[in-house]
Amino acid sequence: MVLTAAVLAVVASGEAAPSSRSAPPLLEQVNGIRRQLGLQPLQADPVVRLVVERMAINDHTDRTPEVLEAQPDCAVCDIYFEAGLARDPRVHYHSLGGRSFIRFGLWRAGWTATQNLSVFFRTAALVLDPRARTFTTARTPLGMLVVGVTGDSGTAFTRPVRWPLGRLDPRHQLWVQVLLSPGQGYPHLYDVREGRDVTVAYPLAAARGLGGSRLVAFGLNTSLAYNREYHLGTSTLLRLRTRAMPFGFMQRSWTFHSVEPAERAVFLDAVRRAPAQLRTLLGELDAAVDVVGGSEACISVDACEEVEGDRAKVGIATAATRAVILHELGHVVFDLALDERGRRAFRSAFIRTGWRNAPYVPPGEQFADQVEHWALGEASDDPRWLQRAELERLLREHAAYRPLSARGLLPR
Numbered sequence: 314m315v316l317t318a319a320v321l322a323v324v325a326s327g328e329a330a331p332s333s334r335s336a337p338p339l340l341e342q343v344n345g346i347r348r349q350l351g352l353q354p355l356q357a358d359p360v361v362r363l364v365v366e367r368m369a370i371n372d373h374t375d376r377t378p379e380v381l382e383a384q385p386d387c388a389v390c391d392i393y394f395e396a397g398l399a400r401d402p403r404v405h406y407h408s409l410g411g412r413s414f415i416r417f418g419l420w421r422a423g424w425t426a427t428q429n430l431s432v433f434f435r436t437a438a439l440v441l442d443p444r445a446r447t448f449t450t451a452r453t454p455l456g457m458l459v460v461g462v463t464g465d466s467g468t469a470f471t472r473p474v475r476w477p478l479g480r481l482d483p484r485h486q487l488w489v490q491v492l493l494s495p496g497q498g499y500p501h502l503y504d505v506r507e508g509r510d511v512t513v514a515y516p517l518a519a520a521r522g523l524g525g526s527r528l529v530a531f532g533l534n535t536s537l538a539y540n541r542e543y544h545l546g547t548s549t550l551l552r553l554r555t556r557a558m559p560f561g562f563m564q565r566s567w568t569f570h571s572v573e574p575a576e577r578a579v580f581l582d583a584v585r586r587a588p589a590q591l592r593t594l595l596g597e598l599d600a601a602v603d604v605v606g607g608s609e610a611c612i613s614v615d616a617c618e619e620v621e622g623d624r625a626k627v628g629i630a631t632a633a634t635r636a637v638i639l640h641e642l643g644h645v646v647f648d649l650a651l652d653e654r655g656r657r658a659f660r661s662a663f664i665r666t667g668w669r670n671a672p673y674v675p676p677g678e679q680f681a682d683q684v685e686h687w688a689l690g691e692a693s694d695d696p697r698w699l700q701r702a703e704l705e706r707l708l709r710e711h712a713a714y715r716p717l718s719a720r721g722l723l724p725r
């Protein structure tokens with residue numbers, strides 16, 4: 314399963330992934346991607362070829378990355394060793410008469426351009442540059458490709474370049490890469506919550522490109538909600554939207570295991586009688602929830618909840634009441650619908666209102682109690698509870714299903 318997800322994840326651009334047998338030459342694939350982005354096609358460069366071939370022959374270190382999280386460096390790209398001497402490939406290029414910007418990166422032989430772009434950020438920064446003019450590769454003894462890209466310093470580069478195009482898919486390993494012109498800093502991915510820009514993702518990687526440009530890549534290290542607008546840096550720099558929730562996921566509902574009809578009825582009744590806002594939210598989450606009864610449920614308590622991967626499991630015993638079920642559904646919301654930012658917002662709000670147990674009780678427990686209290690329509694002046702309106706507002710701002718992005722092994 315993990316492997317399938319990884320293969321899907323690297324083919325993130327929405328274009329068909331050519332199989333290696335029928336794939337056009339790499340340069341043609343690169344130019345297909347550049348055309349989509351409105352960028353000038355590249356050509357191979359005979360002078361750069363002399364340089365990358367020497368680098369490649371002497372690269373006995375760089376191996377193919379094994380996991381999605383890998384951010385492969387390049388052992389030979391800045392300095393390589395030949396006959397015991399350190400050589401700077403840029404100096405070599407200029408000594409052969411080369412006059413352009415030049416930088417080097419790695420790709421993996423046998424992978425498509427799309428797969429390589431999804432993994433090798435340093436090289437992506439070169440290949441996606443509007444000023445790039447040539448693209449030349451040479452194969453290393455360990456099955457990698459040394460890539461040399463030259464660029465034209467006279468060409469203007471003002472607007473950021475993003476790849477892949479289209480809506481971001483929160484389940485992919487890579488959401489987006491953005492190449493920024495020199496001087497744009499190190500932007501984060503922001504969401505607007507309660508009227509303010511909040512950081513939802515730091516770049517997974519930032520790589521220097523040609524002449525001071527910088528590529529930032531987002532994905533993997535946090536989660537995004539479906540069908541939501543995010544922005545990069547200031548909101549005018551780049552707006553990005555995530556795709557709608559997949560239809561198949563939306564269609565699915567709770568998955569019951571070993572649950573007797575009577576228990577199931579109590580469970581579904583608790584959901585049906587919940588406030589409309591909670592019902593709507595649970596409608597987004599239910600496809601990711603297993604409800605387990607009988608002897609497979611919790612060991613010592615009448616209900617429990619835990620997360621395994623991107624699914625939540627709720628255990629309910631025959632005796633579980635509506636209140637107990639609502640409490641466990643509160644845990645489901647906390648685990649599947651809140652990111653770190655949202656969890657912190659709730660914790661701060663609880664403390665502000667007068668929740669004194671913050672040092673001893675995990676915020677998820679207080680949150681589950683609060684959801685239960687709210688869903689049962691209980692009223693109380695106890696400072697432990699947020700007012701209904703405040704709870705509902707915070708849920709509106711922060712809660713949405715956030716699938717995990719792909720993790721695991723890269724295809725072999």
Ligand SMILES: [Zn+2]
Nearest residue numbers: 640644678681
């Ligand atoms: Zn609990």
